[in-house]
Amino acid sequence: MSEIPPAGPPPRVLIVGGGFAGLNAAKGLADAPVSVFLVDRHNYHLFQPLLYQVATAVLSPAEIATPIRHVLRDQQNVRIGLAELNGIDLARKTVSLPRGEIGYDYLILATGATHSYFGQDQWEKLAPGLKTIDDALEIRRRVLLAYEEAEWEEDVESRQAKLTFVVIGGGPTGVEMAGALKEIAARSVPRDFRFIDTTTARVILIEAGRRLLGGMPEALGRQALRDLQDMGVQVRLGCRVTGIRPGEVLVAEERLPAENVIWAAGVRGSPVARTLGVPLDDKGRVLVEADLSVPGHPEVFVIGDLASLIDPPSGQPIPGVAPAAIQMGQYVARIIAGEATAGKGPRPPFRYRDKGAMATIGRNRAVASVGGRNFSGAFAWLLWCAVHIWSLIGFRRRVFVMFSWLWSYLSFTKTARLITGNPQPRVKRPRGVIPTSRDNDAEQDDSPP
Amino acid sequence: MSEIPPAGPPPRVLIVGGGFAGLNAAKGLADAPVSVFLVDRHNYHLFQPLLYQVATAVLSPAEIATPIRHVLRDQQNVRIGLAELNGIDLARKTVSLPRGEIGYDYLILATGATHSYFGQDQWEKLAPGLKTIDDALEIRRRVLLAYEEAEWEEDVESRQAKLTFVVIGGGPTGVEMAGALKEIAARSVPRDFRFIDTTTARVILIEAGRRLLGGMPEALGRQALRDLQDMGVQVRLGCRVTGIRPGEVLVAEERLPAENVIWAAGVRGSPVARTLGVPLDDKGRVLVEADLSVPGHPEVFVIGDLASLIDPPSGQPIPGVAPAAIQMGQYVARIIAGEATAGKGPRPPFRYRDKGAMATIGRNRAVASVGGRNFSGAFAWLLWCAVHIWSLIGFRRRVFVMFSWLWSYLSFTKTARLITGNPQPRVKRPRGVIPTSRDNDAEQDDSPP
Structure with missing residues (x-):
C-alpha cells in the first residue's frame, strides 16, 4: 500500500475524527512545533447537541455543521483529509486509509460512539438513531411523512398507528426528541391538515430504568417527567422493549x-476500538490510562466518547458529553505540545471539570444542573438557549440559530418541514475516496456527546 | 380502484403540481365557491430560481422551499395530498394516485418540465441536472467532493480533471452555475486546502448556440459572455457535446x-403529457388553446412550464419562467371562479405580461432586461437580489436569504459547504404513499421555470 506523505516535519500527530474531541486537539496544537493530520469521514464538524432540532425541522443542517477546513483554515500546521478509516496498526505506527497509509509519531483517536441495539441489529432499520446529519434528515422525513400518510388513511386504527411516535431511551436525546415531537403535533401542524386532528398524535417515551435523565440529579429527572406529562407525552419508566416489528413495538x-x-437508548464505542487489541469496557470503549493513553502505547491517545475512564475525585465514569470531549482534546494537545518542545517526562493525569448538564423539554421548559444547583422551567430554558448559542462555531451560525429560535418561538412553526432524500438516488456517487456503501458502521463518528 | 372522497362540494377543482403555476391557481380560488384538491409529489413549494444557490452551498434548502400546507393553511376550501401521479383519464374525468382515484370537474395540470438529454439518457448519471432539492444537494456533494479528492490526488493530470467543472447549456441556469462555481474556486475555498491551488480549477461553459442567454436581448448575452470571461470561465459557443463518459466530455x-x-441544456415537458393523447410540441409540452385548456377538453387546463402557447401580440412562445407560470395560475383561477359563480360563457384569452428577465453572473455582476431597457453590472445585480428576495414566500425566508447573501458577500465564504447524503441509506423509506424507486421521471415536477 502506498504511503501518504506526512503533513510536515516530525513529530507527526495524526488525529482521527473531527468532533469536539478531535477538533479541540487540533486547535490546541496550533502553536506547537508539530505536523498535524486530521482525518474525518465527513467534511464538517457537527454540533451534535442540537442535532435533534434538525430531526424536528427547527434548524437546517448548515446551521449546526461547520466545514472542518473552514474552522482550521488559518492553522498552517494542519492538513485535513476526508476519508474512511480502514484500520490501525499500533505496532507499525500506521493508519490505513483507502488512499494509502499514514505513519504517525502520536495518534489521537477520537472516533466517538455509535448506536447500540443491544444485539438486535435488525431493529436499526425500523428504529433509526440520531448521530449524523443523514440520520437527522431521515428521521425528519419519516416524522413528516407520517402525518402525510395519516391524512390519506381512512382506517382508524391504521391512522392512529401512523400518528404514534415511540422514542426509546430516556436520556437527554430521548427527552428532547419526545418533547419536540409532541410540540410538532400539538402546535406546529394542526392547522395544516384537514382530515386528521394532529393533536391526537401520541408520543410515547420508553425508558428501561426507573427514572429519566439518569446522568443528572434525581430531582431534575422528576421535573422532566412532570414537564413531559404536562405536555401530553406518555412516559413509561421501567419498561423494556422486547421487539420492534413493522408497525409495532413490543x-x-x-x-x-x-x-x-426512534432509537435513543444504547451507545457503544465506534467499531475501530475492537480492532486495536486493547482492553475495552462493556460498551466497547477503550479503557484508557490516567493520561488518556492506551495501555502500553504512550504515543496513542483515545479521547471523547470512545474513551472510558473513571474520574478519581468522584469515582464516577467521565460522561460522554461535549465538555468532556473538549477538555480531553485540549489536554492531549497540551501533553503533546509540551513533549515536542521540552522533551518527554512524567505526564500529569487528566482532570475532568464538570460544568453541569442540561436538557430542554419544550417551550419555556428545561432542566439544568450547574455548579451543584438545579434549575428548571423558563430560567433553565433561557440558560439552555444561551449556552448552546454561545457554544456554536462562528458569528453567522449564532445569529441564524438565534433568529430561527426566536421565529419558531413567536410563530409556533417549524420552518424546515421538508421531506427530502431519494432512497434510491437517480445519480450515483462518483468514484473516489469515499466508499459507496455503508451498513451499520461508525468508523469515524465525528459527533461525540 | 378505490375512490378518494372529494375535498368538498362541486365544482371540484383538482390541481396537480404545487409549483408557481399550481400554487397560484390554488390561491386564486381562495374566495371561489369550489372545492380544491392540490396534489404534489413533494410537500414543499420550491423557489426554483434560487435552486442553483443550494447547489453552490450559499443557501440551505429550507431557505427556498416552503411547505405547501403552510402556504395554504388558512385557505379552508383546499385539501392537499402528497402523492405521485399514476395517470389521468380525460374521458372519465379521474386522476389515478397510489391511494385511489380522484374525480374532478376541473383539472389543472401543472407538473412542469424535466431535463432532456436529447435521447442520450445514459448521460444523466454522469451529468446531473438541477430541478429538485435532491438534485441540488447531489450537485453540491459532487462539487465539494471534487476538491476533497483532488487534495488527495498526486497525479497531475488526474488532479486537473477532478478540478475541471463543465456546465452544459448557456441559459440562465448554466450561466449562473458557471459563475458560482468559478467564485467557489477563486474566492471561497483557496485557503481551505494545503496541497491544491483551487484557483487553478477550470470552469467550462458549453453552449450549442452562437450566444449565451438566448431568451434575453443579444446585448445582455454579450455582456454575460464578457463577465464570465473576466471571471476566468472558459465559454465555448457553437459547440455541441457529442459524448459524456466517466472522467471526460467530448x-x-x-x-x-x-x-x-452539470447539465443545464435541454428541457422537456413532464412525462404525464405523453399519456394524455393530446397534441404536443417538439419539447413534449401540451399545445394549449388560447384559454390554456386542452383541445376538446375545456375542463382541463395545462399551465406553467408544461404549457406550450404562442403569445399572439409578439408571435413568440411564452417562456418557461416563473412570472408566466404565476400569471397562468391566476388566469385559470379567474376563469374557474367566474364560471362557478356566473355560469359558463365565452372565455377571454390568456394574455402574457412580459415582466422582463434577469440572470446573475457573480459578485456585483448580473444582466437584466426590464421594460425594454437593458441593465448590467452592480445595478443589475442589486436589482436581481431585490427582486428575488421580494419574491420569496414569507418574512422569515426573506430575512434569512438577505442575511445569507450579505454574509456571503462580506466574508467571501459559502456557508453550506456540507457533503451529505448516503447513496445507500442505512434506513429504508417506510411503506406508504410515496413509491420507493424512481428513475428518470418527473411526473409532478413542482419547479416550473
Missing part, C-alpha cells in the same frame, strides 16, 4: 401499534 | 478531461 407483553420509532 | 472532436459535469 413492550414487555404489550403490543404498541406505532409506525414511527 | 465536444465535437475534442476530449475534455473533466470529472464534474
Whole structure:
C-alpha cells in the first residue's frame, strides 16, 4: 500500500475524527512545533447537541455543521483529509486509509460512539438513531411523512398507528426528541391538515430504568417527567422493549401499534476500538490510562466518547458529553505540545471539570444542573438557549440559530418541514475516496456527546 | 380502484403540481365557491430560481422551499395530498394516485418540465441536472467532493480533471452555475486546502448556440459572455457535446478531461403529457388553446412550464419562467371562479405580461432586461437580489436569504459547504404513499421555470 506523505516535519500527530474531541486537539496544537493530520469521514464538524432540532425541522443542517477546513483554515500546521478509516496498526505506527497509509509519531483517536441495539441489529432499520446529519434528515422525513400518510388513511386504527411516535431511551436525546415531537403535533401542524386532528398524535417515551435523565440529579429527572406529562407525552419508566416489528413495538407483553420509532437508548464505542487489541469496557470503549493513553502505547491517545475512564475525585465514569470531549482534546494537545518542545517526562493525569448538564423539554421548559444547583422551567430554558448559542462555531451560525429560535418561538412553526432524500438516488456517487456503501458502521463518528 | 372522497362540494377543482403555476391557481380560488384538491409529489413549494444557490452551498434548502400546507393553511376550501401521479383519464374525468382515484370537474395540470438529454439518457448519471432539492444537494456533494479528492490526488493530470467543472447549456441556469462555481474556486475555498491551488480549477461553459442567454436581448448575452470571461470561465459557443463518459466530455472532436459535469441544456415537458393523447410540441409540452385548456377538453387546463402557447401580440412562445407560470395560475383561477359563480360563457384569452428577465453572473455582476431597457453590472445585480428576495414566500425566508447573501458577500465564504447524503441509506423509506424507486421521471415536477 502506498504511503501518504506526512503533513510536515516530525513529530507527526495524526488525529482521527473531527468532533469536539478531535477538533479541540487540533486547535490546541496550533502553536506547537508539530505536523498535524486530521482525518474525518465527513467534511464538517457537527454540533451534535442540537442535532435533534434538525430531526424536528427547527434548524437546517448548515446551521449546526461547520466545514472542518473552514474552522482550521488559518492553522498552517494542519492538513485535513476526508476519508474512511480502514484500520490501525499500533505496532507499525500506521493508519490505513483507502488512499494509502499514514505513519504517525502520536495518534489521537477520537472516533466517538455509535448506536447500540443491544444485539438486535435488525431493529436499526425500523428504529433509526440520531448521530449524523443523514440520520437527522431521515428521521425528519419519516416524522413528516407520517402525518402525510395519516391524512390519506381512512382506517382508524391504521391512522392512529401512523400518528404514534415511540422514542426509546430516556436520556437527554430521548427527552428532547419526545418533547419536540409532541410540540410538532400539538402546535406546529394542526392547522395544516384537514382530515386528521394532529393533536391526537401520541408520543410515547420508553425508558428501561426507573427514572429519566439518569446522568443528572434525581430531582431534575422528576421535573422532566412532570414537564413531559404536562405536555401530553406518555412516559413509561421501567419498561423494556422486547421487539420492534413493522408497525409495532413490543413492550414487555404489550403490543404498541406505532409506525414511527426512534432509537435513543444504547451507545457503544465506534467499531475501530475492537480492532486495536486493547482492553475495552462493556460498551466497547477503550479503557484508557490516567493520561488518556492506551495501555502500553504512550504515543496513542483515545479521547471523547470512545474513551472510558473513571474520574478519581468522584469515582464516577467521565460522561460522554461535549465538555468532556473538549477538555480531553485540549489536554492531549497540551501533553503533546509540551513533549515536542521540552522533551518527554512524567505526564500529569487528566482532570475532568464538570460544568453541569442540561436538557430542554419544550417551550419555556428545561432542566439544568450547574455548579451543584438545579434549575428548571423558563430560567433553565433561557440558560439552555444561551449556552448552546454561545457554544456554536462562528458569528453567522449564532445569529441564524438565534433568529430561527426566536421565529419558531413567536410563530409556533417549524420552518424546515421538508421531506427530502431519494432512497434510491437517480445519480450515483462518483468514484473516489469515499466508499459507496455503508451498513451499520461508525468508523469515524465525528459527533461525540 | 378505490375512490378518494372529494375535498368538498362541486365544482371540484383538482390541481396537480404545487409549483408557481399550481400554487397560484390554488390561491386564486381562495374566495371561489369550489372545492380544491392540490396534489404534489413533494410537500414543499420550491423557489426554483434560487435552486442553483443550494447547489453552490450559499443557501440551505429550507431557505427556498416552503411547505405547501403552510402556504395554504388558512385557505379552508383546499385539501392537499402528497402523492405521485399514476395517470389521468380525460374521458372519465379521474386522476389515478397510489391511494385511489380522484374525480374532478376541473383539472389543472401543472407538473412542469424535466431535463432532456436529447435521447442520450445514459448521460444523466454522469451529468446531473438541477430541478429538485435532491438534485441540488447531489450537485453540491459532487462539487465539494471534487476538491476533497483532488487534495488527495498526486497525479497531475488526474488532479486537473477532478478540478475541471463543465456546465452544459448557456441559459440562465448554466450561466449562473458557471459563475458560482468559478467564485467557489477563486474566492471561497483557496485557503481551505494545503496541497491544491483551487484557483487553478477550470470552469467550462458549453453552449450549442452562437450566444449565451438566448431568451434575453443579444446585448445582455454579450455582456454575460464578457463577465464570465473576466471571471476566468472558459465559454465555448457553437459547440455541441457529442459524448459524456466517466472522467471526460467530448465536444465535437475534442476530449475534455473533466470529472464534474452539470447539465443545464435541454428541457422537456413532464412525462404525464405523453399519456394524455393530446397534441404536443417538439419539447413534449401540451399545445394549449388560447384559454390554456386542452383541445376538446375545456375542463382541463395545462399551465406553467408544461404549457406550450404562442403569445399572439409578439408571435413568440411564452417562456418557461416563473412570472408566466404565476400569471397562468391566476388566469385559470379567474376563469374557474367566474364560471362557478356566473355560469359558463365565452372565455377571454390568456394574455402574457412580459415582466422582463434577469440572470446573475457573480459578485456585483448580473444582466437584466426590464421594460425594454437593458441593465448590467452592480445595478443589475442589486436589482436581481431585490427582486428575488421580494419574491420569496414569507418574512422569515426573506430575512434569512438577505442575511445569507450579505454574509456571503462580506466574508467571501459559502456557508453550506456540507457533503451529505448516503447513496445507500442505512434506513429504508417506510411503506406508504410515496413509491420507493424512481428513475428518470418527473411526473409532478413542482419547479416550473
